Amino acid sequence: MDAKTLCLAVLSQGDASGYEIRKAVESGPFGHIQDIGYSSIYPALSRLHDDDLVSVTEYAQEGRPDKKVYKLTAEGRMSLLGALQEPTESDKTRSDFLFRMLFADILPPSVVEQMIDNRLQEIEATLARINARSNAGFENTGDAFLNGFAATVQRAMADYIEENRYQLVGSSLVPQRAVAE
Amino acid sequence: MDAKTLCLAVLSQGDASGYEIRKAVESGPFGHIQDIGYSSIYPALSRLHDDDLVSVTEYAQEGRPDKKVYKLTAEGRMSLLGALQEPTESDKTRSDFLFRMLFADILPPSVVEQMIDNRLQEIEATLARINARSNAGFENTGDAFLNGFAATVQRAMADYIEENRYQLVGSSLVPQRAVAE
DNA sequence: TACAATATATATCATTTTGTAATATAGGTC
DNA sequence: GACCTATATTACAAAATGATATATATTGTA
DSSP states (O other), X not given: OOHHHHHHHHHTTSOBOHHHHHHHHHHSGGGGTOOOOHHHHHHHHHHXXXXXXXXXXXXXXXXXXXXXXXXXXXXXXXXXXXXXTSOOOOOEEEOHHHHHHTTGGGSOHHHHXXXXXXXXXXXXXXXXXXXXXXXXXXXXXXXXHHHHHHHHHHHHHHHHHHHHHHHHHHHHHSOXXXXXX | OOHHHHHHHHHTTSOBOHHHHHHHHHHSGGGGTOOOOHHXXXXXXXXXXXXXXXXXXXXXXXXXXXXXXXXXXXXXXXXXXXXXXXXXXXXXXXXXXXXXXXXXXXXXXXXXXXXXHHHHHHHHHHHHHHHHHHHXXXXXXXXXXXXHHHHHHHHHHHHHHHHHHHXXXXXXXXXXXXXXX
């Protein structure tokens, strides 16, 4: 999803400022599958405003820039509904960790070990966050579905890594030349 | 990984043109975790050449542009090895499908059904490709590890979706008011 | 208590990435 | 014969990303 659609999606659950949109994505259900920074959000909101898909109310504040609270217009709501029914792109995973594992053969074993341990810790941290969200209750069915999905996938990843890590580290412990000789 | 590092990574497995790098990423092990288009590859190769991380040999061809075959320099090889040991970013998944599922409540049930079926088909297609690669044999341990990883995760996704799809479609079939009454 | 870190809030700029089209030809399919 | 796919690179606009700037209140730590 592009930044504009993501902003519309967050705003469909309640009015928000750019700053609040960021927080909502980070800690809400969208966070499982999306990532967005301020440098994407603010230009997106400007363009949405140009197209009358959102309206703005400014609140003066002391010590900070004025807070601009955005609100979906009827047009914006229609636009979101339209976007949701457009053809989906296929899912994508980017993994720096797996990328490095492709080079396990040529990396120092201790480095590989460390990377694996770090990744497993990250997964456990993610699982903890998922469980916390699950205890806090869900906004709708999709939210519950996605949380369960994320938990299942993270667990599968951790299990696979734990069961197969010896392949990687074993291979880097024994230099290939030694095997050939 | 950025485009430059990805190019270095592919070139570390053999000399290639931009076009061939694209194909290698698409159908090789990198394809599980990376995506890259020509509009990223060619500028990346230019910059790598500027920095002497790759060298080029041009081959004249008829009917097509000259083929430029790139080759890692010693410097390029060092640079790749360095990049592999830099801190990893956390893994990221983008899913248009899951994004839409968050709005299952407000989408027509038939549309949701269709999206789920499409997604399951895509996963099966991906699994078929993974199995084909597994039968073709692996280049190194990392490759085998990643293939198994991808298979495990895709299978976990499909199973979860099949077991929980009724939640989503049920929710959009039965208006919430009807449940409350 | 002093100092540091975090939270609040937006803007901007350079760099990267992405999507799309242009170009040109050979070979296979309907 | 028309159309699609494969080969191969370039160019350009649009979008996303990372980093920095600005300014202050609050919270946490030593």
